Amino acid sequence: xxxxxxxxxxxxxxxxxxxxxxxxxxxxxxxxxxxxxxxxxxxxxxxxxxxxxxxxxxxxxxxxxxxxxxxxxxxxxxxxxxxxxxxxxxxxxxxxxxxxxxxxxxxxxxxxxxxxxxxxxxxxxxxxxxxxxxxxxxxxxxxxxxxxxxxxxxxxxxxx
Numbered sequence: 465x466x467x468x469x470x471x472x473x474x475x476x477x478x479x480x481x482x483x484x485x486x487x488x489x490x491x492x493x494x495x496x497x498x499x500x501x502x503x504x505x506x507x508x509x510x511x512x513x514x515x516x517x518x519x520x521x522x523x524x525x526x527x528x529x530x531x532x533x534x535x536x537x538x539x540x541x542x543x544x545x546x547x548x549x550x551x552x553x554x555x556x557x558x559x560x561x562x563x564x565x566x567x568x569x570x571x572x573x574x575x576x577x578x579x580x581x582x583x584x585x586x587x588x589x590x591x592x593x594x595x596x597x598x599x600x601x602x603x604x605x606x607x608x609x610x611x612x613x614x615x616x617x618x619x620x621x622x623x624x
Contacts, residue, residue: 577595
């Protein structure tokens with residue numbers, strides 16, 4: 465009677481967390497965090513990327529193009545987008561493993577807006593994506609959150 469009934473994920477640019485839901489004997493929603501995937505790339509500097517400076521600031525440098533050439537760099541915004549895309553791919557793979565290991569046919573995913581856009585390109589038939597900044601909420605806050613209850617159809621009379 466107290467077996468796992470549903471699963472969901474919360475994700476933002478820092479971490480993705482997998483939660484299991486159960487109905488308590490009193491009929492309440494009980495949520496337990498099962499796993500976490502932390503973004504190991506967050507705020508990481510890419511030391512392997514070559515400097516894209518024009519070279520005009522150093523006389524005689526191989527990359528020197530002219531005295532008036534402005535230095536060129538990859539913008540921080542571009543790096544942030546690359547990080548988000550990379551983490552979205554990791555989250556997608558992690559979700560796939562969770563679905564296989566736990567034999568889940570369906571998984572609800574709540575993702576922060578920036579990550580959600582990248583996850584949409586990575587989603588498959590096992591995931592239902594919802595926009596939501598829920599990754600920092602406690603399990604008690606998640607259990608009471610209307611978006612979670614609605615997406616999981618927890619309050620529906622014939623569900624779970």
